[in-house]
Amino acid sequence: MNFPVQQAQGPDRVGQSTAVEQSRAVAEVQAAIYVARQFPRDVGRSRSNMQAACGTMALAEKAFYKFPRAGGAVEGSTIHLAKTLAQSWGNIQYGVSEMRRDDEYRQSEMQAWAWDVEANTRHVLTFIVPHAKFAKGKVEALIDLRDIYENNANNGARRLREAIFAVIPDFFISEAEELCRETLNKGDGKPIEQRIEGAVAVFQKLGVNADRLEQKLGRPRAQWTGADIAQLLITHKSIQRREIAVDEAFPQARITAAEITGKNGGRKQQTPPNDDPWAGEPTK
Structure with a gap:
């Protein structure tokens, strides 16, 4: 008596779409x-x-x-x-x-x-x-x-x-990185004074005044250079890309009780704290 011979089951059949995609990729x-x-x-x-x-x-x-x-x-x-x-x-x-x-x-x-x-x-x-x-x-x-x-x-x-x-x-x-930094330092051909005013105006829209910019760079804006403007531009782009928050990039200076009640005509002295990573070196 003859019994039907069961064929060994081969691998799963590859569909036509899959075969076409594999051939296309190769x-x-x-x-x-x-x-x-x-x-x-x-x-x-x-x-x-x-x-x-x-x-x-x-x-x-x-x-x-x-x-x-x-x-x-x-x-x-x-x-x-x-x-x-x-x-x-x-x-x-x-x-x-x-x-x-x-x-x-x-x-x-x-x-x-x-x-x-x-x-x-x-x-x-x-x-x-x-x-x-x-x-x-x-x-x-x-x-x-x-x-x-x-x-x-x-x-x-x-x-x-x-x-x-x-x-x-x-x-x-x-x-490439060196050339990009040189381009940022030179700017778009505008005078440095005009670039400084432009940077102040742009950050003003973010709620950052000129004092906080000066605190970050460590010198008054009259002494800013093309490299300083380039640094501010990089920070501004990072804020736009939400890589950093405004308060993280430009932390508010902390005021002590002694400074508030000190003999300074009732005015508050805002100085960058020593542990502030964004505060620049004080100008001499």
């Missing part, structure tokens, strides 16, 4: 490598493109960030500068994606990557982003979908910046 990678080999980067042209971009205020004013941390200040280059350098260097692909969102554990698994197609150098960062933020000395859970999206986007941008800088030569990055 072909895209092969095409990128082929084009990069056919049209290798010209370092001289890449530097020219970078220098032209860093010589504009449009990039320079977005090139740096600054925010307080642990009694000091953290500053560096932004994702805006990183993307511009990747475009100038050429033959670089990069991206960031949310791989998985876990609402039960309130976290997202994300990945940021940058790939120098010509040198075949790839830097990948996989990381977990909690759906929470640290505010007012405590951790607050994020519930609103827009807040979660913005939190993931901000964390992804920081990792993407690291990935891009990992595949670009250090000399290229250093030269």
Whole structure:
């Protein structure tokens, strides 16, 4: 008596759409490598493109960030500068994606990557982003979908910046940062007096008067330089990007009882406290 022979079950069948997408992805990678080999980067042209971009205020004013941390200040280059350098260097692909969102554990698994197609150098960062933020000395859970999206986007941008800088030569990055700082110091061609008045007016809209600006820089505005205006511009952009609060960047001077009741014609003496990380050195 013959019994039917059961065929061994093979792997799950791949759908047509999945097969097409896999083939497309492989072909895209092969095409990128082929084009990069056919049209290798010209370092001289890449530097020219970078220098032209860093010589504009449009990039320079977005090139740096600054925010307080642990009694000091953290500053560096932004994702805006990183993307511009990747475009100038050429033959670089990069991206960031949310791989998985876990609402039960309130976290997202994300990945940021940058790939120098010509040198075949790839830097990948996989990381977990909690759906929470640290505010007012405590951790607050994020519930609103827009807040979660913005939190993931901000964390992804920081990792993407690291990935891009990992595949670009250090000399290229250093030269770009120096040129951007020079552009900020020179400004947009306006006289220094006009730039000072513009800076005071911009911060006045944020509720920061000239006295608090002078306290931060450590000298009266009549002695401000282009570098001082550049520092204020970086701080202003960081406030706009919500990397730092106004009161954190420009803390109010604390007044003691002795100063209030002292023999000073009834006027309050406002001096930067010694433990204030934003207060500059007193002028001599």
